[in-house]
Amino acid sequence: xxxxxxxxxxxxxxxxxxxxxxxxxxxxxxxxxxxxxxxxxxxxxxxxxxxxxxxxxxxxxxxxxxxxxxxxxxxxxxxxxxxxxxxxxxxxxxxxxxxxxxxxxxxxxxxxxxxxxxxxxxxxxxxxxxxxxxxxxxxxxxxxxxxxxxxxxxxxxxxxxxxxxxxxxxxxxxxxxxxxxxxxxxxxxxxxxxxxxxxxxxxxxxxxxxxxxxxxxxxxxxxxxxxxxxxxxxxxxxxxxxxxxxxxxxxxxxxxxxxxxxxxxxxxxxxxxxxxxxxxxxxxxxxx
Numbered sequence: 254x255x256x257x258x259x260x261x262x263x264x265x266x267x268x269x270x271x272x273x274x275x276x277x278x279x280x281x282x283x284x285x286x287x288x289x290x291x292x293x294x295x296x297x298x299x300x301x302x303x304x305x306x307x308x309x310x311x312x313x314x315x316x317x318x319x320x321x322x323x324x325x326x327x328x329x330x331x332x333x334x335x336x337x338x339x340x341x342x343x344x345x346x347x348x349x350x351x352x353x354x355x356x357x358x359x360x361x362x363x364x365x366x367x368x369x370x371x372x373x374x375x376x377x378x379x380x381x382x383x384x385x386x387x388x389x390x391x392x393x394x395x396x397x398x399x400x401x402x403x404x405x406x407x408x409x410x411x412x413x414x415x416x417x418x419x420x421x422x423x424x425x426x427x428x429x430x431x432x433x434x435x436x437x438x439x440x441x442x443x444x445x446x447x448x449x450x451x452x453x454x455x456x457x458x459x460x461x462x463x464x465x466x467x468x469x470x471x472x473x474x475x476x477x478x479x480x481x482x483x484x485x486x487x488x489x490x491x492x493x494x495x496x497x498x499x500x501x502x503x504x505x506x507x508x509x510x511x512x513x514x515x516x517x518x519x520x521x522x523x524x525x526x527x528x529x530x531x532x533x534x535x536x537x538x539x540x541x
Contacts, residue, residue, distance in 0.1 A: 272306040273319055280322045280338070289342045296340045300350065303336070304364065311360035328406055329397040331356065337367075337391045339413065347413045349389035353434060365434060378454045381437040388436065388456070390422045396471050396478070400510030403427070405440070407478070407512070409469055414460065417494035421469035423478060423505070423512075424456035442511045450514070457505075457512075459483060460493035467498050478505040479518060 279302065282295035306312065313334070317325055327334040337351040351367035367387040374380055377388055390410025398405050405427045412420040425440040437455030445452055461467040461483050469480040481498035489495050502519055505512035 272302065272309075273317060276302055276306060276317070277319045277321075280320050283338065283340055284322045292340050292342075296338075296350065303352075304362075307354060307364060308362045312362065313354055313356040313360075324391050324393060326392050326395050328395045330404070332404070333406075335367075335392050335395070335408070337389075337410070339391060341413075344416045349387075349391065351387065351389065351392075353384070377456065378451070379437075380455055381435055383436070384434055388424075390420075390424075394471055398507045405510075407440075407471075408436075409471065409478070412458070415463075415494070417463055418460050418496075419463055419465065419467075420458045420460045421467060421480065422456060422458040423469065425512075440511050441505065441514070443514045447514070453511075459496075461496040461498075462486070462494055465497050467496075475504075475518075476506065477515065477518065478512065480504065 276299060279295050279299035283292055283299060286292035286295055306315075306317075309315075317323070322338065324337045325334060333353050333355045335351060335353050337349065340348045340350070342348065349367075349369045349371070351369075353365040353367065355363040355365070357363050365384050367384050367389065369389040370382075370386045371377075371388045374382070374386065374388055380388075382388055390408070390412045392408045392410040394409040396407040396409070398407065405425050407423060407425050410422045410424075412422055414420045423441070424436055425438060426434055426436050427438070429435055439453040439455065441454040441457045443450040443452055443454070459467055459469060459480055461481075467481040467483060469478065471477070472479050479502050482501035482503050483493075483496040484499045485492065485495040486497050487495045501517065504515040504518045506515055507513075
């Protein structure tokens with residue numbers, strides 16, 4: 254009997270490795286396919302195979318470490334993880350895909366697809382969205398906070414945005430009474446007299462020159478979201494595609510159920526590498 258159990262476990266491991274190897278090939282094809290048709294075909298096959306792989310018992314524990322082109326991040330309390338990736342049609346159109354996986358007591362799959370509707374949502378700064386109406390980003394960090402005994406999860410993400418500019422995005426996700434994820438809400442708070450921002454925003458982003466490598470990360474020691482202060486390299490403040498970091502840092506600190514804006518985190522400019530933040534997210538196709 255014991256030998257049969259060992260054989261079954263070995264067979265499951267072989268199948269799991271085969272699936273991950275196949276997923277790795279398809280994930281690479283999503284990124285490097287010779288044309289849009291090839292990339293979208295690879296994406297379709299990858300999505301179906303990923304769902305089959307996640308359908309294996311207790312797949313929540315499997316890290317899928319070999320999928321370098323697919324972002325996979327766990328919540329700090331392991332209450333969920335998010336897969337996100339993108340398909341590039343051309344230099345102007347980027348389609349994002351994603352899914353939230355939740356652990357279950359019996360190991361069965363519980364998966365919530367995320368449907369990219371960014372092109373249909375014009376007021377992104379103050380819109381609360383659902384998985385079916387997801388604005389989308391390639392997430393590289395989940396920060397857990399609490400307010401009134403309820404957990405909130407701030408997602409930091411990367412967005413190709415356009416041919417000339419890139420964005421780093423912060424938005425808060427929480428689960429409603431029915432256990433459904435909601436994205437956004439009045440969670441980013443600015444001073445009333447701030448002319449650059451409304452007093453409350455559902456999500457916050459910085460936009461900067463393509464491949465400008467501006468940073469947005471969470472500092473564990475300071476317990477703050479830090480991001481580069483940006484200036485226009487051509488003195489055109491109405492053109493974000495000219496924005497680059499200038500050495501200063503702005504930030505947000507969680508207070509009373511919202512992220513309070515901090516205009517200047519440090520009182521002296523820091524040279525690159527001096528700021529006490531984790532390694533910056535590099536400008537890759539998936540942002541991690």
